[in-house]
Amino acid sequence: MKINDFKKFFDEKANEFLNHLDLTDILKESFIYSFFSGGKRLRPWIIYNIGRYYNIDIEKLLKIGFAAEIMHTASLIHDDLPAIDNSNFRRGNESNHKKFGEWRAILAGDLGFILPFKIFSTFNKDEAYALNNFFANTTLKLIEGETIDIALEKKIISPTKEKIEDMYIKKTSALFEFSFACSSLLINNNRDFEELKKAGKNFGIAFQIYDDIKDKYGNFNDIGKDLNNDENKYTFLKIFPIEEAKYYADILFDETLLILSKLKFNDFIEELKKIKVLIERK
Amino acid sequence: MKINDFKKFFDEKANEFLNHLDLTDILKESFIYSFFSGGKRLRPWIIYNIGRYYNIDIEKLLKIGFAAEIMHTASLIHDDLPAIDNSNFRRGNESNHKKFGEWRAILAGDLGFILPFKIFSTFNKDEAYALNNFFANTTLKLIEGETIDIALEKKIISPTKEKIEDMYIKKTSALFEFSFACSSLLINNNRDFEELKKAGKNFGIAFQIYDDIKDKYGNFNDIGKDLNNDENKYTFLKIFPIEEAKYYADILFDETLLILSKLKFNDFIEELKKIKVLIERK
Missing domain, CATH: 1.10.600.10 (Farnesyl Diphosphate Synthase)
Structure with a gap:
């Protein structure tokens, strides 16, 4: 699948997945903002394309893709923090801590480091x-x-x-x-x-x-x-x-x-x- | 086992475990500082005592105890950060970010959020x-x-x-x-x-x-x-x-x-x- 087609497909599924998480809105809002802040979805796209050669179920590949992209997002949120890279912008948008405050950026990143393991528990x-x-x-x-x-x-x-x-x-x-x-x-x-x-x-x-x-x-x-x-x-x-x-x-x-x-x-x-x-x- | 006896036993084993981790010293030093910064080991002690009633192997109980205490330590390191509780001291010692700088405190906390899952992979x-x-x-x-x-x-x-x-x-x-x-x-x-x-x-x-x-x-x-x-x-x-x-x-x-x-x-x-x-x- 071409990456632009994949991105649209992936983002729709990811949006549904993330919005249905049983989590306080304060954290969800901040994490979802960064997750949908313009990434190319390169890692999930690689997972999907290679996985299809092995005939692995599409829903499974999407879930592994969520996990990889969630972790990637979490690491970027923490990297952008003032004490690390001090980046006010990420992909043309305000970075998480500029938008939501440092405390929400730290905790949203922490959330993203754990969510993948919750996703894998559904396999x-x-x-x-x-x-x-x-x-x-x-x-x-x-x-x-x-x-x-x-x-x-x-x-x-x-x-x-x-x-x-x-x-x-x-x-x-x-x-x-x-x-x-x-x-x-x-x-x-x-x-x-x-x-x-x-x-x-x-x-x-x-x-x-x-x-x-x-x-x-x-x-x-x-x-x-x-x-x-x-x-x-x-x-x-x-x-x-x-x-x-x-x-x-x-x-x-x-x-x-x-x-x-x-x-x-x-x-x-x-x-x-x-x-x-x-x-x-x- | 009484908590003071357990603490001594647990800390010796944890020290060995953490020092043998294959990780850059920059991160290890900062995490280990907070880990050995005076906790009562209440959670590992509960795990150990209850686990022994079920005859679960001592080494296994210690490893679950490491996981719980590592996660607890990681959450305290992040809680103490200036943008969250802004605590300069923790249990009478300098908090992690005061001692090592915010960037190392953020990354040491991230490390502690993942290590437990690495520990569980040995079961x-x-x-x-x-x-x-x-x-x-x-x-x-x-x-x-x-x-x-x-x-x-x-x-x-x-x-x-x-x-x-x-x-x-x-x-x-x-x-x-x-x-x-x-x-x-x-x-x-x-x-x-x-x-x-x-x-x-x-x-x-x-x-x-x-x-x-x-x-x-x-x-x-x-x-x-x-x-x-x-x-x-x-x-x-x-x-x-x-x-x-x-x-x-x-x-x-x-x-x-x-x-x-x-x-x-x-x-x-x-x-x-x-x-x-x-x-x-x-």
Whole structure:
């Protein structure tokens, strides 16, 4: 499915799901605001597309997609807080704490860190067990990656290529590894599981580098226009020329496609190539 | 086991467990600081004592205790943040954000919200499934209870007896319900599970009222000495005279003991009575 069609489908289902949660409106309102604040739904879209190759039920794939996107949203709400990235805007809208106050942003983020485990409890026992374990490990990496990111920025740790890549792998790749590999885990296909984790890891690093380039230079049609409003953030662009960083990202992106082509996920490969353009230019 | 003996035993085991976690030191240091910052270990102690009546393995009970205490610690770290309760001290020590900065307090709290699910993944499939579900629901209630607490304080919602009790039941009772009932859940004893949830719920409300009284008046030997540094917090003491609040708490505490006596947990009842004195006077 193309990403724009998927986004519409996913958002309708997610809206229904989130609005029916048995939770105080004070928290729900704040979380839902950020959840529907313009994300591309890239992670749920990957989960859906790969899951369909394994004939996994659509409703299940949507629920795993909710979990991944909810966690992603929670981490962004906390990242934007004044004590972390201090971002007043996210995707052109006010960030959660600007709109609802810091206290609601902290608690809405906390909510988003737990909801996925509630979602997984609606799966059968084997599936829930597998998803809970994979997702807990994923989220711990994500939190650790964010910690390394800020520690680099605050010069608590030294910026080496290895440390920055470690940060990318945890902060960005982890949730892509989960998105690429969760379906093969559900059907106990260990060989595909390991391959798809590799695909997700490479995709995540490439994605983060493209995103860093876009943040720093605008899009590739407009290199030189400095959009970077946070010079203290450590990225590959701090230690490599842009051409070298982009070359490395392209290699990793191609490795992702190679793994997917061995698995004969041909339509998905074509869509991913379009996504690459979207990530680079948006 | 008496609570002081248990605390020593538990803290040794927890120290080993937390120090061996595969996590960046930046996060571990901050979380461990708060974890070992003087808690009574009341929740793990309840889990341990009740679990032994069901002959559940000591190592398992300790691990469930780690999970409960980790979640409790995470929620306290976030509660203390400037945007929420703005507490500079916790149990006589600097709060996490005062000691390590807000960014590390936010991320250490996030870590503590996920770690329990990682711990449960070390149980067998049936146990992990049961614990994950019960714990996710428990934590969602806890976050919701904290939200209601702050919403009352900020006058976003009106303080009725029902609303304040709802806040107590979610913020405080939920984790006690889990602590009282998790062992009976593990062995699929549904009748005891429902009874022990009731016991935990009543104990949690009573505990919160005793705690509120202590916060406001110091200990019962010294009523009148106003220790309350946050006049905007809503508690039963805002709407009832202290005698009435204490009377209600005593009824709920006695109901807890009645349930436990039906289950013939006699030694535990004697220890709980001592705990009551400890909560009231400490």
